[in-house]
Amino acid sequence: MPLMPVTESMFLLGESREHPLHVGGLQLFELPDGAGPDYVGELHRALLDTDDIHPLLRRRPRDPVGSLGQWMWTDDDRLDLEYHVRLSALPTPGRVRELLELVSRLHGSLLDRHRPLWEAHLVEGLRDNRFALYTKVHHALLDGVSALRLLQRSLTTDPTVRDTRPPWAAREDEPRGPRSRTGVGAVLRDIAGLGPALAKYANEVFRAQTATLPFAAPRSILNVPITGARRFAAQGWPLARVRAVGDAAGATVNDVMLAMCAGALRRYLLELDALPEKPLVAAVPMSLRTGDDSAGGNALGMILCTLATDRPDPADRLAAITESTRSDKDVYRGMSQLQVTALSAIPFAPLALGLLPGAVRLTPPGFNLMISNVPGPTEPLYWNGARMLGVYPVSIPYEGQALNITVTSYNGSLEFGLTGCRRTVPHLQRLLTHLDTELADLERAI
């Protein structure tokens, strides 16, 4: 087994009880026609009846207790699949609310370092003929984008295919669903491989850079030390509605998504009497085309975007956000590819972000929260005949970044996953209501 690259070990070293560093995904399925009452139990037993596990999901840290030296991976020769693939049930009445409560709990506990760093939880007892699969994978193994892609490996566009191949199976063939169209995750991992030293350098560049921006992130209740417990909320909205707003306002889908988040956050913070006077600033990973891109293709980076949360009018906020995402690209135009990409590594480098206790209290936030948009499959997908109704990213709040919003798309729906520190971000579910209200308000206002 090779030495573990810094890009992987830093996620083990940077992890603590307060900062579990795993990413997750929640998939919602419809029970196929003719499914019996024990359908999910049978599926669980079928999934356990394999020892065909992806090599990445067989390895574990060789020295689980940790060290300041070099980490190594080793193969788990006693892989206990029953430990990794679990069956859970929802208490009555089995609404999405009970599902989100369960996922919140599951996402808040640390993965066992004595074992391969992943868990999958099949969930039964969801009403309206549905079941769910929540999967968590350590960031040292996979970033969020790759994890979402892994989840799609066992899906197909053909509803008649019956094959209980799980996402964690070893087959190396291509995913049958459409590929994610960006390489954000993979590229960021390469960059992170440059190590904490670069991240520290990048942090300094970042500070110098943001000093030239027309706005700076205010202090907010989202930018404080966090605890280990999590809250997760998720919901989807029709992409067509979002796109219609964008078309009417001359904005992108991404701009409208950011405007929904901005308006929802404004309402949420107003309710808590905690809205900063100055507008919140979001960090948004985006594909950036640089002027002198000799390598061709996309340069991937992170832009800072005002959320205009000081403005009461939704159309006004959307205009400010659209303007901001455009002009922020300009900020990066004169920078080298390395600078752009190094900047992008920051939110993925917990050591650089100051996981050391106390760091957050001293430095003002560079941004208030990260909002990512990861394109996903456009057609309906099936898992052994069970139609996937939705897929939601479950991400990582960091020290000083108590809320993460990650959005993906699936089959004409824009799927929001909100992950927050349970203590610092109370009543997270209210943000879903606010997102809904904001989309309706934008439709009226444009």
Place this chain on the structure above:
Amino acid sequence: MPLMPVTESMFLLGESREHPLHVGGLQLFELPDGAGPDYVGELHRALLDTDDIHPLLRRRPRDPVGSLGQWMWTDDDRLDLEYHVRLSALPTPGRVRELLELVSRLHGSLLDRHRPLWEAHLVEGLRDNRFALYTKVHHALLDGVSALRLLQRSLTTDPTVRDTRPPWAAREDEPRGPRSRTGVGAVLRDIAGLGPALAKYANEVFRAQTATLPFAAPRSILNVPITGARRFAAQGWPLARVRAVGDAAGATVNDVMLAMCAGALRRYLLELDALPEKPLVAAVPMSLRTGDDSAGGNALGMILCTLATDRPDPADRLAAITESTRSDKDVYRGMSQLQVTALSAIPFAPLALGLLPGAVRLTPPGFNLMISNVPGPTEPLYWNGARMLGVYPVSIPYEGQALNITVTSYNGSLEFGLTGCRRTVPHLQRLLTHLDTELADLERAI
């Protein structure tokens, strides 16, 4: 808030991902007559509708991240009861097997140090008209005996009382159930308060002492470094059957209980081809009357007892165990009260037990596992009209002590709780079958 005494802080300092230091209890209840389908859900909501929490269960470590200096407790001014009191459900078919699987998982995760160090989980979906309550409390707050007693605070012998007072309520009145008849827990905590230095001294005394015993513990698969995941198994057997065997053989209930464990362990280890040639040695907390006990009352200590696992005949094993528990008391007769009590503190002093990684690999075990018997209530008890069907202790495996057996009694039943490291003690549930077989074999043999 006062400084935290060493007896409490050592359980925080000694804790790691591999060694969660909380104790638990599992209570099984019968749904009362006329309970609707949402009975457990309604009970959960009623339990949340209070802010009357026991002061012990309101406090949390002031500096959750930890320090090598002095710890302090602080009151949690934002106690989030929904976090502590949770509702879970079992997947179908909702047997005890699914319940034990859930409890195994819940017992393996660390408590959140940013909050008061306890959780209670109501469990619905248990078949045969039952529901369950699993409670976990950090050892820094309560030892296992006190935790079991706390669970009994809201129980009553009167089935007509309707009062959703939870075990964690603040009322300071006496428990309505019969008191536990030993003060083992309380006394051991006092001793532990003498601190790690004494524990280290005691460890040396202990070694010298055990050197004079006619037996020494062999190395076994139970005495290895452990991981964080747990398995829990539990079952009760009629006390009358156990007592009848004891009466016929001239042995105590405790002796027969130990013989059941011994025979079950022999079968279990034989199946795994891991039975040591020399017999296993159990550490057993017991009340010991010393010759010159000027303070009167009981001296409480720990005896080492052979489990005679080298002998194939059950009656033979019981005889050896009975002989061993008698003669072991003699070993302590010449010792001072302090020595006896200091010895008893050892299994409760994780620092002394060598939680530092690697310690276990170097030193042979003083004993192979701890088997405790904590007397419990003798009459049927009720919680808001729901009859308690059983109560089982969920204990702490330590580094080098991968299996713990704790037994309690309730309403004519001897209730076994087996807690093991999931990786080191595979197929823990088989021990339940073996315990059952052993009791039957003892009945035939005597």
